[in-house]
Amino acid sequence: MTQVAGDQGKKSTWAQSDAPFFVALGVIGATYVVLIVAMLGADVAYTSVGDMARALESEQIRFAIKLSLISCTVTAVLSVIVGVPLGYLLSSRGRVDGGKGNWVLAALRTGADAIVDIPIVLPPLVIGLSLLILFQTRPGRWVQQYVTVSYAIPAVILAQFSVAAAFAVRTMRVTFDQISPRSEQVAMTLGCTRGQAFWRVAIPEAWHGIITAGTIAWARAMGEFGPILVFAGATRMRTEVLPTTVFLELSVGKLESAVAVSLIMVVAAIVVLFIVRLAGGRGIESFKH
Amino acid sequence: MIRLDRVSVRVGKFSLESVSFEVRPRAYAVLMGKTGMGKTTLVEAICGIRRILGGGIWLMEKEVSGWRPGERGIGYVPQDRALFSTMSVYENLAFALRIRKWADAEVEKRVKELGELLGISSILERRTVGLSGGEAQRVALGRALASRPGILLLDEPLSALDDQTRLEMHELLKAVRRATEVTVLHITHHVADAENLADQLLVLENGKVREGELGELRLRV
Numbered sequence: 001m002t003q004v005a006g007d008q009g010k011k012s013t014w015a016q017s018d019a020p021f022f023v024a025l026g027v028i029g030a031t032y033v034v035l036i037v038a039m040l041g042a043d044v045a046y047t048s049v050g051d052m053a054r055a056l057e058s059e060q061i062r063f064a065i066k067l068s069l070i071s072c073t074v075t076a077v078l079s080v081i082v083g084v085p086l087g088y089l090l091s092s093r094g095r096v097d098g099g100k101g102n103w104v105l106a107a108l109r110t111g112a113d114a115i116v117d118i119p120i121v122l123p124p125l126v127i128g129l130s131l132l133i134l135f136q137t138r139p140g141r142w143v144q145q146y147v148t149v150s151y152a153i154p155a156v157i158l159a160q161f162s163v164a165a166a167f168a169v170r171t172m173r174v175t176f177d178q179i180s181p182r183s184e185q186v187a188m189t190l191g192c193t194r195g196q197a198f199w200r201v202a203i204p205e206a207w208h209g210i211i212t213a214g215t216i217a218w219a220r221a222m223g224e225f226g227p228i229l230v231f232a233g234a235t236r237m238r239t240e241v242l243p244t245t246v247f248l249e250l251s252v253g254k255l256e257s258a259v260a261v262s263l264i265m266v267v268a269a270i271v272v273l274f275i276v277r278l279a280g281g282r283g284i285e286s287f288k289h
Numbered sequence: 290m291i292r293l294d295r296v297s298v299r300v301g302k303f304s305l306e307s308v309s310f311e312v313r314p315r316a317y318a319v320l321m322g323k324t325g326m327g328k329t330t331l332v333e334a335i336c337g338i339r340r341i342l343g344g345g346i347w348l349m350e351k352e353v354s355g356w357r358p359g360e361r362g363i364g365y366v367p368q369d370r371a372l373f374s375t376m377s378v379y380e381n382l383a384f385a386l387r388i389r390k391w392a393d394a395e396v397e398k399r400v401k402e403l404g405e406l407l408g409i410s411s412i413l414e415r416r417t418v419g420l421s422g423g424e425a426q427r428v429a430l431g432r433a434l435a436s437r438p439g440i441l442l443l444d445e446p447l448s449a450l451d452d453q454t455r456l457e458m459h460e461l462l463k464a465v466r467r468a469t470e471v472t473v474l475h476i477t478h479h480v481a482d483a484e485n486l487a488d489q490l491l492v493l494e495n496g497k498v499r500e501g502e503l504g505e506l507r508l509r510v
Contacts, residue, residue, distance in 0.1 A: 182371035185338040190385035191359035191436065200388075204375040 040266060047259045055260035060236050061245055065264065067156065068241040069272075072221040075160040079168035079217035080210055086116065087172025087213075088202070093181050119166040127162050128230025131155070151233045156241060159227035164217035171216055175209025176202070215273060222269055242268075290314040291335065291440060291474055293498075296344035298327075298334045305330060307344065310491055310498035317466060317473045319483040321501070322493030328476045329368070331493070332442050335474070336365050349439045349472075359388070361440075364433030364471070368445040370425050372417040378428050379413040385436040403431040406468060407461065423454040427461065434469065443475040447482060459485045 014020070055061050088094065090113050119127060134140050135150045149155050183205065187197040203210070225243035232239040234248055242265045249258035291312040298305050305327045312318040322328050333339035335346055337358035345354045353361045373381050382403050386396045404410035407427040412420065417428060426446055433441060447455050463486070466473065475486065483490055484503060492501040 180369065180371060182367050182369055183373055185333075185336070185358070186365060186367060186371045186432075187373075187384070187388075188338060188358040189336050189361075189363055189365040190432070191388040193357070193359070196388065200384075201373055205373075207375070 043259050043263050043266070047256060047263060051256045051260040052263065055257055055264065058257075060240065061257075061261060061264075063237050064240045064242050064245040064261075065268070067153070067239075068222060068265075069268070071153070071156050071160055071241060072218050072272075074157050075164050075221040076168075076214045076218035078157075078161050079165040079221075080214045082165050083168030083172040083213050083217070084203070084206075084210060086112070086169045087174075088176050088198070090116070090169070090173045091176035093176055093184075116166055116169050119163045120170075124163065124224070124226025125230055128159055128227030131159060131162060131227060131231040150231065151235070151239060153232075153239065155232035156228055156239050159231045160221035160224045162227060163224055164220040167220050168213040168217040171213040172206070172209060175206050175213070178209075179205050218272065219269060222265065222272075290347070290349060290472060291318075292347040293331070293335070294345045294347070296331075296334060296346060297342045298330055298339055299342055300330055300339070303327065303330070305496055308496070308498055309344075310500075312472060312474055312491075313489060315470050315472055316489045317462075317475065317486050318489040318491055319475045319477055319487035320491040320493060320498070321477060321483060324478070326493045327496070328493055329444055331498075332365075332444050332474065332476060335361075335440075335442060336363060337361055362438050363440045363442055364436075364438040365442045366426075366429045366433050366444065366446045368448060370429040370446075372420075372425060372428055372432070374416075374418055376417065377413070378409060378415050378417060378420075381417060381428055382413075382431045382435055384432060389436055399435060403435060406465065407431045422450050423457065426450065426454075426458060430461075430465065434465065434471070437469070439472060441469075441471045441473045443473065445476050445478065447477065447479070455479075455481070456485075462486055 089109065094109055132150060135144060135155075140149075143149065147154060149158065179202065183201050184192075184194075184197040187201045188194065192200060223243065224241075225247065228234075228239070228241060228244060229247070234240065234244045236248065240248070242261060245261045246258045246265075249255075249261060293311075294309050295307040296305070296309070297307055308331065320328055320331070330339060334341050335348070337353070337356060341354060345352050347353065348361055348363065358365075373384065376384070379400055382400045383396045386399055391399070400413065401410070404413055407430060409424060409427045409431065412424060412428075417425065420428065429446070447458050450458060459482070462473075462475075465471070475482065477483065487503065490501040490503060491498050
């Protein structure tokens with residue numbers, strides 16, 4: 001009794017609480033947050049409403065905004081279309097048990113897993129250069145007989161897709177790894193084929209991850225510049241996306257205009273990410289009710 | 290009836306070789322054995338979600354070794370229940386029936402029937418997330434029974450329940466059996482489950498399954 005009373009009587013000091021731990025983490029983490037806020041603040045301080053208005057009035061910049069929004073959306077959709085099946089196969093669900101001939105499948109899976117990481121670690125310019133060379137090979141030239149790819153809008157989308165899809169695949173892989181395969185197995189005992197179990201059980205359960213994969217792919221595509229510059233060029237009113245605009249405006253010394261376009265990109269990214277996440281939440285809710 | 294004849298199955302480095310046993314028609318068999326002996330692996334092999342490397346599996350007098358899980362006429366309740374989290378209780382119960390293209394009116398009638406049998410009529414519209422352990426177990430059982438399978442496979446279905454709920458589930462499983470005459474293979478660690486439910490006891494030891502006696506369980510305890 002005396003001991004309990006003694007414990008209750010103890011004053012909790014700041015040093016004994018969890019506060020120093022969380023404050024230390026907060027201070028270290030805050031340096032990064034402050035850096036981002038400071039960068040954006042500097043941009044805002046540098047430009048003016050007039051600069052923004054002039055930028056938005058420019059036909060070339062309006063074209064770049066339009067092309068950026070369209071190409072990023074197409075890239076995000078394509079990335080999800082590729083990311084879902086590939087992420088599924090590369091997740092623990094795609095692991096192959098030992099058996100006759102299964103080592104070939106296991107080797108293919110390991111190889112694909114490593115290859116998917118290449119666009120993440122490769123310098124962006126190298127990706128653009130590789131795409132450019134690919135479409136100068138015989139198969140590439142054959143394709144270009146029917147669809148002009150290099151230095152045209154398909155090149156913009158392909159350059160964005162080459163990088164963004166890798167992030168979508170990684171996101172989907174983690175998503176499927178976090179969902180127990182047991183639900184799909186039960187669905188199969190209830191009469192589903194493997195495909196039906198995938199569509200009716202795995203996909204709804206992975207819905208949040210799919211939205212995240214699409215969002216990440218969209219955001220990556222919006223920031224892509226190196227591969228687009230090399231593979232699609234920087235031609236105004238033709239292959240100009242917003243990062244290209246910033247580059248072109250900077251190259252002719254229009255710093256105010258470049259900063260204004262940068263801020264447009266920031267606003268567009270925030271608005272679209274907000275909308276997509278909101279839509280993702282509603283999508284999940286609609287599954288619930 | 291469930292019959293395994295010299296079944297071999299492998300999971301990574303773990304394997305069971307030449308396992309044979311039989312569950313009598315309409316029996317309630319309880320399979321016991323130490324953790325890591327391969328009880329779940331055997332049930333997965335019977336379900337068809339784990340490929341067997343040798344031997345054969347017979348269910349209701351038919352060899353089903355190469356059949357897809359959905360063609361085997363089984364209901365399966367895994368240890369973690371694996372309820373479909375994006376669906377309501379009603380949709381979970383109706384799932385197998387919709388896959389098998391039952392008419393809507395028939396689906397509704399069967400789900401209501403299951404709701405009454407399992408005492409979950411009041412939660413049919415609820416989401417499965419947030420159900421209590423007992424409720425979730427009843428839903429998993431109802432989902433497995435929906436299409437009237439001849440075989441019910443229960444993988445430690447009561448392991449996460451408190452004693453009171455466990456006793457309630459014993460009564461429920463007895464009622465289900467009376468109502469359906471299904472053949473049951475129930476994996477458990479709990480002697481009480483075997484004592485209350487089993488009319489056939491199987492023991493998995495050293496990679497082989499043998500018939501056991503309830504008396505030997507009491508002696509071990």
